[in-house]
Amino acid sequence: MLRVLGDEPENRAQLLEPSPITMPFPYRRRMEVIRCSSPKVFLEDTAAYRELEPIRTNIQGSVATSVVSGAQRHDDHWWWVARDSGGEVVGAAIRTAPFGLQIGPMPVAAAAALAREVSTHDDDVPWVVGSEQIVAAFLDAYRSSRTPGSSRKVRRGRCDVIYEAGEMAQPNVEGLSRTATMEDFDIAYQWNLDFMEFIDGVAPSSDERDREALRARLTAGALWFWCVDHTPVSMAGHASRVQTPGGVITRVGPVYTPAGLRHHGYGAAITASLTDSLQREGSRVMLYADATNATSNGVYRRIGYHIVDQVTRYEFGSDHTA
Numbered sequence: 001m002l003r004v005l006g007d008e009p010e011n012r013a014q015l016l017e018p019s020p021i022t023m024p025f026p027y028r029r030r031m032e033v034i035r036c037s038s039p040k041v042f043l044e045d046t047a048a049y050r051e052l053e054p055i056r057t058n059i060q061g062s063v064a065t066s067v068v069s070g071a072q073r074h075d076d077h078w079w080w081v082a083r084d085s086g087g088e089v090v091g092a093a094i095r096t097a098p099f100g101l102q103i104g105p106m107p108v109a110a111a112a113a114l115a116r117e118v119s120t121h122d123d124d125v126p127w128v129v130g131s132e133q134i135v136a137a138f139l140d141a142y143r144s145s146r147t148p149g150s151s152r153k154v155r156r157g158r159c160d161v162i163y164e165a166g167e168m169a170q171p172n173v174e175g176l177s178r179t180a181t182m183e184d185f186d187i188a189y190q191w192n193l194d195f196m197e198f199i200d201g202v203a204p205s206s207d208e209r210d211r212e213a214l215r216a217r218l219t220a221g222a223l224w225f226w227c228v229d230h231t232p233v234s235m236a237g238h239a240s241r242v243q244t245p246g247g248v249i250t251r252v253g254p255v256y257t258p259a260g261l262r263h264h265g266y267g268a269a270i271t272a273s274l275t276d277s278l279q280r281e282g283s284r285v286m287l288y289a290d291a292t293n294a295t296s297n298g299v300y301r302r303i304g305y306h307i308v309d310q311v312t313r314y315e316f317g318s319d320h321t322a
Contacts, residue, residue: 103130
C-alpha cells in the first residue's frame with residue numbers, strides 16, 4: 001500500500017551508518033574457486049547461496065539473467081564460484097568486460113582464493129567492488145601473487161549504500177508516472193548517457209550494444225518516466241528480475257532527473273511509483289545510492305527505503321608500485 005507524503009521539508013540528514021556486515025559463512029581455510037562455463041550454470045550453481053543473501057547478490061543474479069536472456073552482451077565473462085572443502089558454495093563473483101569484478105559475500109579465505117584465480121586468468125581486471133573486509137582480503141592476496149596486474153597502484157573509489165524498500169510513501173508532487181515506450185528511445189538514450197556522465201564524471205563511450213540493451217529494457221517495460229503535462233521530467237528503470245528460491249528480487253536503477261528539472265521532487269516521485277508497482281507484483285525491491293550524495297540518500301529513506309549494507313569500489317591504475 002502506497003502512503004502519500006505531504007509537503008514537509010526534504011530530509012537532508014546525514015547518512016546513517018549501515019549495520020555491521022553479517023557474514024553467512026564461517027571462516028574456512030580450504031577453498032576452491034572455479035570459473036563456470038556459462039551464466040546459466042552460474043545461476044544454477046549459486047541458487048542456494050544467493051537465497052541466503054538475495055539483496056547483496058542481486059547484481060550477480062540480474063546480470064547473469066540478462067546475459068542468459070540476450071538482453072545484455074559483453075566482450076567476455078567471468079562467472080566465479082567459491083566452494084569449501086565439502087563442496088558447498090560459499091561465495092561468488094562476476095565480471096563482464098569491460099566492467100570490473102563484483103564480489104559477493106564470502107569468507108575472507110574465499111576472497112583470497114578468488115584473487116589467486118583472477119591473477120592467473122584475468123590479470124587486467126580494471127576494478128573490484130564489494131564490502132570493505134572482503135575486498136581488503138582480495139587485494140592482499142592479489143598483491144601477493146606478484147603478477148604484472150597486481151603491481152598496479154590502487155585507488156579507493158566510489159562507495160555505494162545498498163537499500164531495500166519497505167512500505168512506499170508517494171511524495172505529493174505534480175505529475176504522473178508512465179511506462180516508457182520505443183517512441184521514447186531518443187530521450188531515454190540521452191538521459192542514460194547523461195546519468196552515466198553524472199555518476200562517473202566523464203562522458204561515457206557508447207556502442208550498438210548499449211542501444212540494444214535500451215531497446216530490450218523498453219520492450220520489457222523496465223523504464224518509467226515521471227511526466228508533467230505529458231512531458232517527461234524524470235526517469236527510473238529497473239534491472240532484470242531475479243528469481244530466487246525465496247522470491248523475486250528487483251533492483252531499481254538508473255534514477256535520473258536532468259539538472260534543470262531537479263529540486264521539484266520528480267526523482268522521488270518516479271522512484272516511489274516504480275517501486276510500489278514492483279512490490280505489487282510480489283517483488284522485493286532494492287537499489288544502490290552514492291554514499292556521498294546526502295540528498296538522494298535522504299530522499300530514499302524518506303519514501304521508505306532502509307539501509308542493508310555498503311560496498312566500496314577500488315580501481316587499478318595504469319601506473320605500477322615500485
